[in-house]
Amino acid sequence: MAPRRPRGLYVMSACAALALAAGGTQVPVAAVPATTAAGHPAGGPHALTAGRGADAPSSARSAAHPADALPSVTDAFTAGSLTGWRTVSGAWRATAGVLRGSGELRRPLCACSPDEELNRARVSLRFRVPDTAADPLASVSVALDGAADHDRLWLTAQPFGATPRLQLVRSTATGETRYADTLRAADLAPGSWYRLELEWRHGIAFARIQPDGAARPAAPVAGHVVGAADFHPVAGGLRTHALPSVDADDFAASRLSRGPRHSGAERGVFAPVARHLVSVPAYDLARVPRPVIDDRPEWIALYDRAWSLLHTGHIRRPVDGSPLVRTYLDEAFGPDLLFQWDTIFMTVYGRYLQPGFDVMGSLDNWYALQEPTGAIWRVYRESDGTRHPWADGPRGVNPPLFAWAELKSYRLTADLARVRRVLPALQAYADWVSVSRWSQAAPHQLYWNDGEGNGMDNLPTQPGPAGDGTGTGQVDMSSQMVLMWRSLAELETAAGDTGRAADDRALADATAERLNRWSWNSADGRYYEVSATGAQYKVDGIAGFWTLPAGVATGDRARRLADALADPGAYWTDMIFPALAKGSPSYDPTGRYWRGGVWAPTNYAVVEGLQATGRTGLARRAAEKYLTGLTEVYGTTGTLWEAYAPERRSGAWLAASRSGGTPVAAPGAALDPAGAYLSPATTKPGDAPNAAGGTDGVVKRDFVGWTGLGPVAMLIEDVIGIEADTPRRTITWHLTRTDRHGVDHLPLGSLGTVSLVADARSDVSAPVRVCASSTAPEALTVVVTDATGNARSVTVAPGADRQCRTLH
Structure with missing residues (x-):
């Protein structure tokens, strides 16, 4: 069963210039009424949100950007627990583990040096909604205070008034940004306890509220893209407004970690890598695995032609002045254009060139262009790394398949060092795309994309823009999100980040459940995209079949x-x-x-x-x-x-x-x-x-x-039916052909190569002689399945000697 997902607001920061476009309202201090200038909302209905799962080890980071974990700060508000707090306003007292009072409290979270800052912090508070309030704007807030004076992120729960709501507010010395109330309404019942939580990491803010005792949402799932990338938290706190008293307990500041200070305009901070360019390699048959399939020589000719074409015009070295860091695979669609999902799919077959050529360096170029918010757009100029106009607006996001491609490479090469290096970039991108493409205002809560952004330019889709607040849910984009999270979870498990892996699996499962509930049409036997109201928009297209590789169907x-x-x-x-x-x-x-x-x-x-x-x-x-x-x-x-x-x-x-x-x-x-x-x-x-x-x-x-x-x-x-799982030292072979077939010199990363060839036989049920050789320094297991699904295991001993065995 998918985890319960309380409704809520999740706000993610981006460059400050995006604030207005994303729905934020910049208000000069002098123009804000007293209640609003203090950080209280002035908008319409809101829904309640989702955040990241239970505390887990920080993701592995590169040596250039180590994470320095700080101890969590937890206050159960017993006698003497307020010694770390400063009362900014009002009066508070702690009795039997419950804090009672009103006003504002603040406590430091990090004594950071001038060249470092908190790069991750979460503050949460459990509070009881008072029975009544005279002021409809009465509220309870948690906050992160920035390094600059009067710079704060407030997460405010406003239980009273016509519609209960949740709002994130950025207040500074010169004004306030209030993010539009676009989410679904939800009750905040008087007398009930809720948990209010605000998390910030690497310039991204996640906010949510949930009923006390409800299962914690597995991961932040999206809301607005707003302008707070220059925010640097140093303290956390809580505040009430227009309430004579509120009961609260269990204030926690957790997931605290510090690291180097970064500029809000800096790119490539999540997976930094030194620039290293190599010459474009010439095509050499010895550099690629050699398929064997005696009955279809024309397929071998096509195989050779594909590699030959790739090596003549589709591998490029960046020009002088380009921010790209690797010689890379290029789709050659147009001069000076770098397309995201073309590159990703080229690495899926190009990975067979490794380790002779660093194919996955093509994706390093994209991580080098990644913004501090985690954003990676779908088209850039190769010469200077600027975003191409084709990536502006709602069409700017391609199918989120970086993690899927990285997982395919890892399964072939077992390059765990690369996994650990690129995981922060993959995770930051996942956080960003889950914000910018989530239809959180719609009942289905699926993900949207534009008819060009999804890569299928003129495939019929719903009239009008596919997203930008219209609340549509695309089955392909939502399935690709599931595929992204499941791929991430496998990579995170390999890297030892089991906490986030569990989060990502849970989020994938929950999104798959929503797809099956809203997009599946049992009468037609198809998955369709849905409108903002959840009505199915029936186009029988290939988009609905992304549910198969994602494990949704x-x-x-x-x-x-x-x-x-x-x-x-x-x-x-x-x-x-x-x-x-x-x-x-x-x-x-x-x-x-x-x-x-x-x-x-x-x-x-x-x-x-x-x-x-x-x-x-x-x-x-x-x-x-x-x-x-x-x-x-x-x-x-x-x-x-x-x-x-x-x-x-x-x-x-x-x-x-x-x-x-x-x-x-x-x-x-x-x-x-x-x-x-x-x-x-x-x-x-x-x-x-x-x-x-x-x-x-x-x-x-x-x-x-x-x-x-x-x-x-x-x-x-x-x-031919051969796939390697090099980390597990296992190769799966669906052996169903009768001609002589197999693969010579299949690369297994630094482990070496393996060759597997089956002799010809009279029919698929006849015994088959299989010969294998390996340059790996350790034994490999080949799991052979036949046309009926029966499986047998064969061990390939270390060494390059040819080993043959007849399978019955």
């Missing part, structure tokens, strides 16, 4: 999604899987980008989801059909493409079509004008005819980018 739901994928009237088209189901009103058989186009990243994710939900046979058949299609188009055009049409086109159309002014068909390609051919997809405008009877609107050519996922990763993982 299980059991009968996963089975029904798999059936749809195998349905020729829906997704099992000539080239699988279209972004929009065949028969949908906006479906275009020429692709028209995401209105039917077949794309490598979604195909990879869907097939991975089929594997994860036990549909390994369908996953293998899908991968084989996709590779067959890629190979056919490669044969007629001589290259790989950005996306593919889901249905065959005539030879005459293909011969007359162009991409960027270049003919689609390869020189000398023998095309039957009346024949039917698989082809690359058309772009957003669609199949606008040219004078020759084709179209000039075909997608980009020579696009190994993410299209390398099929020829490389899916060939190794889904068709």
Whole structure:
């Protein structure tokens, strides 16, 4: 069962310039009424929020930025417990563990040196709502006081008035920022006890309230992006307003840690790394694993062509003056553009180049551009690291898949040092994206993205902006959040941060539960996006299938999604899987980008989801059909493409079509004008005819980018069926083919390589001879499963000698 999630406000800081755009109201001191200038809200209804889970060890940090943990401060308000406090106003007394009184109390949290500051602090208070109050603005607050005079973050619970509410206020010597009341209303019942909590870390503030005794929410889940990145807490406290007396106990200041002082404008503080550039490597067959698949030599040719294309124009060294820190994989979509989710998917197959080339350094470039709030935008300029206008506004966030890609690399390389170094960046990004893309005002409380931000530019979605307060919930974005948290939890567990790992798993489970409650349509057997009221917006598209790799769809739901994928009237088209189901009103058989186009990243994710939900046979058949299609188009055009049409086109159309002014068909390609051919997809405008009877609107050519996922990763993982889990010294092999097949020199990071090859056999039920060799200094376990799911374990002894065994 998913953990109970009390409603609440979670506010996250960003650059100060974002305050007004994000809903904050800057008020000059002279213009604020006395009650408001003291930090009390003046807005409409609020809902109550979520925060991070129970105290846990601080995340591992780099040596350049050590975390210096401070002891927690807990006050049960017994006799003498107020000695660490300073009474700012009012009168207080402690009796039998309960503090009673009104006014303001303050106590220091850190005696920091001039070059350091608190980089993490949490203050919480358990309080009883008084039975009555004469003033509707009467409130109870916890606070973090900044290093500058009169600089405070107040979290205020206001139980009285027409609507109970919660509000975070930033007050300074020159004014006050009050963050808009946009959350759902909730009762703060007189006579009941509640816990009020404010947490700050690395310029990010999390705020929440929950009923006493309720399960603590697993993690902060989002609200506003506001301007407080320059805030530096030094003290904590509590305050009442317009109440003659309030009962409180159990004030706690916890998760205190200090570290170097950072500028609010500094980038890359979470995973700092020294700049180290290498020359672009030349393509060398010896640098990549070598698939063996005797019955399909054309797939080996496609595999080689993908690597060759990658090494000619898709690996770049940053120019002088660029803030990028590593030679990197480049999608080559446009000059001087760095695309986030293209880069991520390129690392998913590029990881097989390691350790000969530092593929994951491509992601280090993104962490180097990360803002102090945790923000990483979807498009930057390569030359100077500035955010491109395409990343402005609601379209600025791509699918949050950094942790997923890092986990895939870790499973292959067992590079725990890298995991520990990049975890702070992944966690800060997760905190930020969970704020900026949460529809907290909607009853479903799912996550939203823009039609460009989600990467599927023209896939039909709800009219109007996808987020920005409209309260929509996208099934793909919400599923990707689940996938992010589950990947994070596995990385955190490996790094020893079991507390946060439990938090992230719980948050993933709760979000999955909400997706199944709000987005699943049992009549249609699909997941749909939802509106601000929770109404389903029915578009039968590939977005709903992100629930498979995220582990959201299980059991009968996963089975029904798999059936749809195998349905020729829906997704099992000539080239699988279209972004929009065949028969949908906006479906275009020429692709028209995401209105039917077949794309490598979604195909990879869907097939991975089929594997994860036990549909390994369908996953293998899908991968084989996709590779067959890629190979056919490669044969007629001589290259790989950005996306593919889901249905065959005539030879005459293909011969007359162009991409960027270049003919689609390869020189000398023998095309039957009346024949039917698989082809690359058309772009957003669609199949606008040219004078020759084709179209000039075909997608980009020579696009190994993410299209390398099929020829490389899916060939190794889904068709040949081999995946490594190097940290556990285990390799899983779904051995279901009858030809001679396997992989030579599969890299296992610093552990070395392993080669696994199965001899040909008469049928899938016949015994099979498997030969293995390894350069690893220790034994490896190969878990071999057959077509019926039976598993056997084989030990590969240390050393490079060839070892053979017949499996029955």
